[in-house]
Amino acid sequence: MKYIIAIIQPDRMDDVLERLTQKEIHLVTVSNVMGRGRQKGVAEVYRSHKEAGSLLKKVKLEIAVNEAFVPAAVEAITAGGRTGQIGDGKIFILDLGECIRIRTGEVGSVAIG
Numbered sequence: 001m002k003y004i005i006a007i008i009q010p011d012r013m014d015d016v017l018e019r020l021t022q023k024e025i026h027l028v029t030v031s032n033v034m035g036r037g038r039q040k041g042v043a044e045v046y047r048s049h050k051e052a053g054s055l056l057k058k059v060k061l062e063i064a065v066n067e068a069f070v071p072a073a074v075e076a077i078t079a080g081g082r083t084g085q086i087g088d089g090k091i092f093i094l095d096l097g098e099c100i101r102i103r104t105g106e107v108g109s110v111a112i113g
């Protein structure tokens with residue numbers, strides 16, 4: 001199991017979610033976050049509203065998936081998130097130790113989706 005964390009531009013979220021849905025990836029956590037990349041928020045202000053100091057508004061997606069879904073998730077996020085401009089975002093992929101559905105007590109791959 002893997003835990004995918006993606007930071008994307010807020011205006012790309014609808015497209016990314018649509019592409020994830022097309023690939024049968026439905027379960028997702030979405031947060032409004034602030035962040036900065038290697039331009040330290042400076043050169044990118046023309047794209048995003050500057051929130052506080054050097055921080056810009058971003059959207060964070062978190063998706064827990066079985067290993068087989070990782071390529072599809074990465075494709076959906078890159079295809080929906082890429083404009084070619086600085087600040088398009090980043091995808092982090094972590095090993096996921098366990099997943100437990102609280103309602104049923106199911107664990108592991110069955111509990112993920």
Ligand SMILES: Nc1ncnc2c1ncn2[C@@H]1O[C@H](COP(=O)(O)OP(=O)(O)OP(=O)(O)O)[C@@H](O)[C@H]1O
Nearest residue numbers: 007034035036037038039058085086087088089090
């Ligand atoms: N190494 C990192 N650690 C934590 N968060 C990061 C990291 N790199 C990027 N982020 C998050 O992703 C957001 C978007 O990053 P961004 O796309 O600007 O990365 P970048 O490395 O500067 O690439 P680019 O040159 O394409 O802009 C940042 O605002 C931050 O929230």
Ligand SMILES: [Mg+2]
Nearest residue numbers: 037038039087
């Ligand atoms: Mg950047």
